[in-house]
Amino acid sequence: LSDRLTSTFKNLRSKGRLTESDIDGTVRQIRRALLDADVAVPVVREFTGRVRERALSAEVSGALNPAQQVVKIVNDELVGILGGESRALNFAKTPPTVIMLAGLQGAGKTTLAGKLAKHLREQGHTPLLVAADLQRPNAVTQLQVVGERAGVPVYAPHPGIASEAEVPTGDPVEVSRGGVTEARAKLHDVVIIDTAGRLGVDQELMRQAADIREATQPDEVLFVIDAMIGQDAVNTAKAFLDGVDFTGVVLSKLDGDARGGAALSVASITGRPILFASTGEQLTDFEPFHPDRMASRILDMGDVLSLIEQAEKAFDADQAASMAQKIVSGDGFTLEDFLVQMQQLRKLGSMKKMLGMLPGMGQMRDAIDNFDEREVDRVEAIIRSMTPQERTSPKILNGSRKARIARGSGVTPAEVNQLLTRFESAQKMMKQMGRSGGLPGMGGMPG
Numbered sequence: 001l002s003d004r005l006t007s008t009f010k011n012l013r014s015k016g017r018l019t020e021s022d023i024d025g026t027v028r029q030i031r032r033a034l035l036d037a038d039v040a041v042p043v044v045r046e047f048t049g050r051v052r053e054r055a056l057s058a059e060v061s062g063a064l065n066p067a068q069q070v071v072k073i074v075n076d077e078l079v080g081i082l083g084g085e086s087r088a089l090n091f092a093k094t095p096p097t098v099i100m101l102a103g104l105q106g107a108g109k110t111t112l113a114g115k116l117a118k119h120l121r122e123q124g125h126t127p128l129l130v131a132a133d134l135q136r137p138n139a140v141t142q143l144q145v146v147g148e149r150a151g152v153p154v155y156a157p158h159p160g161i162a163s164e165a166e167v168p169t170g171d172p173v174e175v176s177r178g179g180v181t182e183a184r185a186k187l188h189d190v191v192i193i194d195t196a197g198r199l200g201v202d203q204e205l206m207r208q209a210a211d212i213r214e215a216t217q218p219d220e221v222l223f224v225i226d227a228m229i230g231q232d233a234v235n236t237a238k239a240f241l242d243g244v245d246f247t248g249v250v251l252s253k254l255d256g257d258a259r260g261g262a263a264l265s266v267a268s269i270t271g272r273p274i275l276f277a278s279t280g281e282q283l284t285d286f287e288p289f290h291p292d293r294m295a296s297r298i299l300d301m302g303d304v305l306s307l308i309e310q311a312e313k314a315f316d317a318d319q320a321a322s323m324a325q326k327i328v329s330g331d332g333f334t335l336e337d338f339l340v341q342m343q344q345l346r347k348l349g350s351m352k353k354m355l356g357m358l359p360g361m362g363q364m365r366d367a368i369d370n371f372d373e374r375e376v377d378r379v380e381a382i383i384r385s386m387t388p389q390e391r392t393s394p395k396i397l398n399g400s401r402k403a404r405i406a407r408g409s410g411v412t413p414a415e416v417n418q419l420l421t422r423f424e425s426a427q428k429m430m431k432q433m434g435r436s437g438g439l440p441g442m443g444g445m446p447g
């Protein structure tokens with residue numbers, strides 16, 4: 001059996017490359033997953049094209065089957081585009097550090113200003129919030145409320161808006177400049193400038209944001225974008241990149257249903273890193289952005305899982321067929337076969353870690369989680385300590401043989417017995433499956 005396995009790998013290796021049909025089936029599923037996640041169509045096209053190219057030129061790995069290998073390439077590419085490691089804020093060498101927020105109205109800038117202020121304060125900084133949104137009624141009051149909750153002062157030279165209809169007067173550029181001056185005077189080491197947005201991209205708004213940028217020379221310009229924006233992410237991000245330019249992105253409303261395709265769209269179109277994720281209306285709903293988690297979310301674990309299951313099925317088809325053959329022909333399911341099954345389960349376990357899979361994998365995940373790596377080593381050691389005859393006919397294992405095997409594999413005789421009991425129940429299951437005509441699956445695997 002293991003000879004058979006070796007020759008399968010030899011065949012793949014001698015091909016040296018993954019075949020187009022290996023790749024295309026998997027890439028098709030990746031494309032569907034990305035479109036489902038609302039990644040912009042041109043981004044999906046470019047991304048899948050690049051994955052296909054990389055996969056075609058990839059050396060065939062002995063450890064992974066082709067579909068698994070494509071999934072790994074996809075995951076690597078996704079994490080790479082999303083920024084690899086999470087990036088932290090850049091602080092100015094000479095304080096104050098100026099952080100300017102930009103984005104459409106309703107994107108979550110003001111909320112983020114509060115979250116960021118609270119986060120920085122907790123890290124020992126002394127931030128100052130600056131109310132430079134003089135566009136919308138109540139925008140200043142909203143920031144004042146948020147500042148109070150965060151325990152951070154707000155610079156607002158036009159306070160006291162009495163009615164919702166009243167729009168504060170004043171020049172947002174002057175207010176921003178004043179905010180930085182105020183911070184310097186009062187020894188605030190970070191300034192967070194909350195700016196105005198429009199419902200759609202708008203030239204006047206862009207010019208205003210660019211002027212604020214020019215006047216305050218921010219260390220970071222954070223573009224805040226609603227994760228639910230979907231296909232519009234590309235145009236909005238491009239407009240802000242051209243109109244204001246930004247150093248980083250914050251993805252807001254990630255607590256919604258959106259799978260977060262906007263993250264991939266924006267990162268891919270602008271090349272700017274995503275720094276934070278905003279995940280709710282409370283000030284504490286805020287976290288550093290994790291590219292690997294986002295990759296999992298975009299691909300959706302369910303989809304990745306089904307890919308791996310399919311891959312695994314293809315991988316096992318040969319072995320399963322030869323096992324079924326043995327059972328039907330009366331050769332029986334041996335301890336060697338049992339070991340191969342356990343080793344496959346282990347392979348699946350390391351696959352899980354490699355892809356950084358997180359929640360929602362259901363039964364398969366439980367099987368993998370409950371799986372003890374050392375157990376495979378122990379089983380392997382025990383079986384390796386048996387003679388070929390003992391492996392095919394475990395019935396002949398008497399007390400002294402078991403004691404010898406236990407000594408040889410460094411376990412207790414009781415552990416040898418345990419293994420034999422488990423093997424017998426697996427064997428029984430295999431026999432039943434053989435009789436019912438189905439191909440045996442992987443032992444100990446639900447479903």
Ligand code: GDP
Nearest residue numbers: 105106107108109110111252253278279280281
């Ligand atoms: P701005 O116009 O860009 O300043 O956006 P706001 O900060 O005023 O947010 C607009 C709306 O979105 C408000 O009702 C916020 O409470 C809400 N909001 C902001 N961030 C989040 C978030 O991460 N999750 C959810 N669920 N709502 C958010």
Ligand code: MG
Nearest residue numbers: 109110133139
């Ligand atoms: Mg606002």
